[in-house]
Amino acid sequence: MARLAQTAGLTDIQQEILSTVRDFVDKEIIPVATELEHRDEYPQQIVDGLKELGLFGLMIPEEYGGLGESLLTYALCVEEIARGWMSVSGIINTHFIVAYMLKQHGTQEQKDYFLPKMAAGEIRGAFSMSEPGLGSDVSAITSKAVRDGDEFILNGQKMWLTNGGTSSLVAVLVRSDEGHPEGTAPHKSMTTFLVEKEPGFGEVRPGLTIPGKIDKMGYKGVDTTELIMDGLRIPADRVLGGVTGRGFYQMMDGVEVGRVNVAARGCGVAQRAFELGVRYAQQRHTFGKPIAQHQAIQFKLAEMATKVEAAHAMMVNAARKKDSGERNDLEAGMAKYLASEYCKEVVEDAFRIHGGYGFSKEYEIERLYREAPMLLIGEGTAEIQKMIIGRRLLEEYRFQG
Numbered sequence: 076m077a078r079l080a081q082t083a084g085l086t087d088i089q090q091e092i093l094s095t096v097r098d099f100v101d102k103e104i105i106p107v108a109t110e111l112e113h114r115d116e117y118p119q120q121i122v123d124g125l126k127e128l129g130l131f132g133l134m135i136p137e138e139y140g141g142l143g144e145s146l147l148t149y150a151l152c153v154e155e156i157a158r159g160w161m162s163v164s165g166i167i168n169t170h171f172i173v174a175y176m177l178k179q180h181g182t183q184e185q186k187d188y189f190l191p192k193m194a195a196g197e198i199r200g201a202f203s204m205s206e207p208g209l210g211s212d213v214s215a216i217t218s219k220a221v222r223d224g225d226e227f228i229l230n231g232q233k234m235w236l237t238n239g240g241t242s243s244l245v246a247v248l249v250r251s252d253e254g255h256p257e258g259t260a261p262h263k264s265m266t267t268f269l270v271e272k273e274p275g276f277g278e279v280r281p282g283l284t285i286p287g288k289i290d291k292m293g294y295k296g297v298d299t300t301e302l303i304m305d306g307l308r309i310p311a312d313r314v315l316g317g318v319t320g321r322g323f324y325q326m327m328d329g330v331e332v333g334r335v336n337v338a339a340r341g342c343g344v345a346q347r348a349f350e351l352g353v354r355y356a357q358q359r360h361t362f363g364k365p366i367a368q369h370q371a372i373q374f375k376l377a378e379m380a381t382k383v384e385a386a387h388a389m390m391v392n393a394a395r396k397k398d399s400g401e402r403n404d405l406e407a408g409m410a411k412y413l414a415s416e417y418c419k420e421v422v423e424d425a426f427r428i429h430g431g432y433g434f435s436k437e438y439e440i441e442r443l444y445r446e447a448p449m450l451l452i453g454e455g456t457a458e459i460q461k462m463i464i465g466r467r468l469l470e471e472y473r474f475q476g
């Protein structure tokens with residue numbers, strides 16, 4: 076069967092990885108996703124399977140025990156996984172961002188210590204910028220680190236940690252005053268700390284509490300939590316890169332690859348919605364024929380498929396740009412913006428095609444309908460993407476008159 080969202084120019088290895096992941100998604104994820112989601116149950120068996128496939132180390136260099144694959148391979152795998160169940164891609168995503176940040180910015184000791192364990196999925200990563208009072212405006216972070224000899228003491232409250240409970244390593248962005256006098260630009264006085272902890276809830280390390288799961292409308296199964304630091308002591312050698320004041324840039328670098336990842340998730344969810352819509356449209360009859368034979372429904376399918384193709388092409392372009400070593404903030408912002416908006420629209424059209432049954436929990440589209448909105452918010456809202464895109468365009472098209 077002809078498939079949408081094909082990618083030209085993949086190597087044999089990339090094709091082999093993708094076909095293995097696709098097979099896993101069809102056999103191990105799709106059949107159980109909706110039931111687990113309705114129970115808000117952590118998909119342990121699926122996570123164990125992904126570990127076995129080596130997905131937690133997909134982009135970690137081979138010298139640290141990973142597969143050393145490109146961002147494109149990773150994004151295409153995420154697209155497949157999100158087609159099965161978006162929450163599962165969320166379990167890998169924060170891990171991948173933290174591993175990427177360590178690879179790009181960690182000290183040699185930090186890479187040697189964390190990356191092999193992360194590649195094996197023994198240490199699992201989460202990242203934490205948002206606070207109760209801010210998300211888009213990262214420069215307004217209020218959590219603080221103060222130096223005390225060979226340690227820093229961290230205080231503050233964080234919000235919306237994907238994998239906050241199940242992870243054992245959190246990259247936390249806080250304000251640090253060391254060497255940054257009053258009046259230093261906010262983004263130059265932030266530091267990323269690598270905080271190790273026990274998985275679970277409650278006081279998971281002295282001075283560090285993960286209160287419990289936030290109850291969400293969708294994106295279930297994966298845990299999203301708060302994080303409270305109250306006199307949390309972190310050794311100075313757990314400052315990412317060993318130097319304070321670089322945290323904002325390190326996090327923005329991580330979020331940039333994260334945006335390609337969210338775009339890939341949007342592509343995957345949209346593809347699944349199309350699959351469900353096109354199937355149902357040929358099964359359901361009204362006025363003596365399958366609804367797919369009514370032109371209004373065929374037009375919907377045409378629009379949905381076009382959006383799936385366009386989002387996929389932009390996502391692949393953004394990933395390839397990063398893989399080539401070029402700056403990709405413009406492409407990643409555009410891909411994230413377009414894929415998440417199109418995903419919401421394709422899901423809504425598939426929902427409409429299902430008529431009343433789309434509103435029933437028995438149909439998978441009900442789950443997708445509650446999942447798609449998360450992609451409009453995570454890794455920066457549409458407004459934030461448009462701010463990034465707009466700024467970059469004005470740099471590129473500067474009026475010289």
Ligand SMILES: Cc1cc2nc3c(=O)[nH]c(=O)nc-3n(C[C@H](O)[C@H](O)[C@H](O)COP(=O)(O)OP(=O)(O)OC[C@H]3O[C@@H](n4cnc5c(N)ncnc54)[C@H](O)[C@@H]3O)c2cc1C
Binds near residue numbers: 209
């Ligand atoms: C399920 C889930 C998981 C998440 N996981 C993580 C995680 O793992 N780690 C993490 O750090 N964060 C995480 N987040 C937080 C997420 O990144 C933020 O919710 C997001 O960045 C938006 O921030 P906010 O919610 O504070 O909204 P706000 O920043 O308060 O924005 C509210 C509205 O105002 C708009 N807005 C804000 N500023 C402007 C502006 N200058 N111009 C125009 N419009 C503007 C926004 O687009 C939005 O529509 C998660 C969120 C959710 C829902």
